[in-house]
Amino acid sequence: MTERSASSALRWLRHQLRCWDKGDRVTRTKMLDEFIERHAHETGPQLEKYYGNGASLFLTRISAWLKLTYVESIALDKQLNAISIFLSAANGTRYLAEFVDFGGLLSILDLLSIKEIDEQDKCSALKLLLQIAHAGRFYKELICSFNGMQVTVGLLEQANFPHTRLLVYDVFLVLGSGNPKYSNKVQAEIIAMISTRNIHALRLGMQAIRRLVCSSTHMHVIQSSSRSHTHNNLLQLIDKTIPLLGSPDFEVQYEAFELIQSMCMTKSASVGVYIVESLYKLLIKSSHELDRNVQLHLLMEKENEASPVDIAQATAAKILYQSLHRLFENEEVREAIMTEKYFRAILSTIANDGHYESRQHAANLFETLTTLDMDKAFALTQVLAGDELLYLLCENPQRDLESKHLDALRLLGKAEG
Known part of the structure; x- marks a missing residue:
């Protein structure tokens, strides 16, 4: 110039x-x-x-x-x-x-909600919204008070371009961080969106909530009472995410897996127990636990693919054995796992010869449990399955069992159901 x-x-x-x-x-x-x-x-x-x-x-x-x-x-x-x-x-x-x-902010939010406006123009508006949000806490609160989260959630579900979705994702992260007055409401809006049938929005929503809720710092300080908004958000998030572990869409399944595994890092006993009990329901193959989105995906399922029930069961076992050392640091969570009903579910999953990954991950879970609490694990297995199966499983839980042994283990699951 x-x-x-x-x-x-x-x-x-x-x-x-x-x-x-x-x-x-x-x-x-x-x-x-x-x-x-x-x-x-x-x-x-x-x-x-x-x-x-x-x-x-x-x-x-x-x-x-x-x-x-x-x-x-x-x-x-x-x-x-x-x-x-x-x-x-x-x-x-x-x-x-x-x-x-x-009134410029209100204009930006309004144009983002108008379906007929070109998506490229909405991308430019989202960039402006991000500039405003990055200006500090006051502006983040102002955006939230003008229902900015509802507007951006709606836009994410309608977006056709990956670039638009990523901009909305960035808005979620900015509004959900350094904004204590509205952080719980931001999280609640994203959690509510996890019920969407839009796969792209679903994946980005789970990625965003994992960044906001499951950071190591955040999870370590969640020890508040069950009446807190943060605690309730976590329980709702678990309820909405657990069924998606059985999604035939691999990316949705992956995001659900990462989200639940991250939440296993919590120091909150009640949240830990809630996760463990929710995963238990998948181990016993309760098809009614499957999300309606998963049921819709069944229409796209190929004949040679595993059912969502088997996928969810295998993923639940995998999360448990990979997170077990961390979960066992909390005595209440440990007690919730080392029970007869839980071992019934694990042993019956080992007998799922129709799905290799379910058997494999359940066997890994059983082996890890015998390492962490050998006496109680052996005692529970002996009571439920008898001496012969105890010996076989302790020697090699990954071994191929005879049909009579598989039938005996399957009966444990039926008795629990």
């Missing part, structure tokens, strides 16, 4: 404002193009110098035109890009405050 005197800058500003005020749609669009080309990557002071300390007057006009025309999508991409230059300018926090005070 060339050097300009204060008087020439002021004359230029007056000329620009006059042209804008008298100009039609074509004139204003051309002015926006020139502004974007000339001022991209400039600082707030540079903008002020060019416009004679009156850059805010131009921002106000663009913001006003946006409010009047965004429903019709008139030069929407150019208006959003021009506003972005103001908001992203270094030392330009005043522009951000002025834009929000003028």
Whole structure:
């Protein structure tokens, strides 16, 4: 930008404002193009110098035109890009405050909720929303108070482009972090979305909630009472995620696995016991535990694929044996696992000769339990299965059992069911 005197800058500003005020749609669009080309990557002071300390007057006009025309999508991409230059300018926090005070944030949220607006324009609006949210806690709270989470959740479920979904994902993370007043509500909105039938939205929702809820720091401090919002959010999250362990969609299954395994890191005894009891229901192959989304996926299932019930059972056993050392650090969780009913479920899963992974992971779980608490594991197995099966399983839980032994173990599961 060339050097300009204060008087020439002021004359230029007056000329620009006059042209804008008298100009039609074509004139204003051309002015926006020139502004974007000339001022991209400039600082707030540079903008002020060019416009004679009156850059805010131009921002106000663009913001006003946006409010009047965004429903019709008139030069929407150019208006959003021009506003972005103001908001992203270094030392330009005043522009951000002025834009929000003028109602710009409400306009952004409203246009994101209008189905007819082009998705590329919504991407530009999401970038503006992120700029506002990154400005600090006050603006995060303001976005949430204007139902920003509901708007972005709705957009995620309608989005067609991966780029749009990733921007919404970023909004989730920003609004859910450093925002104590609304963090539980942000989490609750994402958790509620896990019921969606949209696979893309489902996967990103689970990724976001894992980042927000299951960070090591967060999980280590959750020792509050069952009445706390955070605790209730976790229980709801478990309820919605456990059934997805049986999803035939591998990526959904993977995200559910990672989410539940991360939650096993909690120090909260009640949450740990809740997870263990929820996984138990999958071990006993309760088909009624399957999510309705999984039932819909059954229509896409091939004949040679494992059933969602078997997939869920195998994944539950895998989570348990991989997380067992951490779970056993809590005495209440340990006691919930070292029970007759739990061993019935594990032993009957070992007998699931129709699904190799169920047998394998259940055998690994049994072997790990005998390592961590040998006396009690042996005693429970002896009571349930007898001396011969105790010997065979302790010698090699992965071994191929005779049909009479498999039948005996299957009966344990039927007795429990």
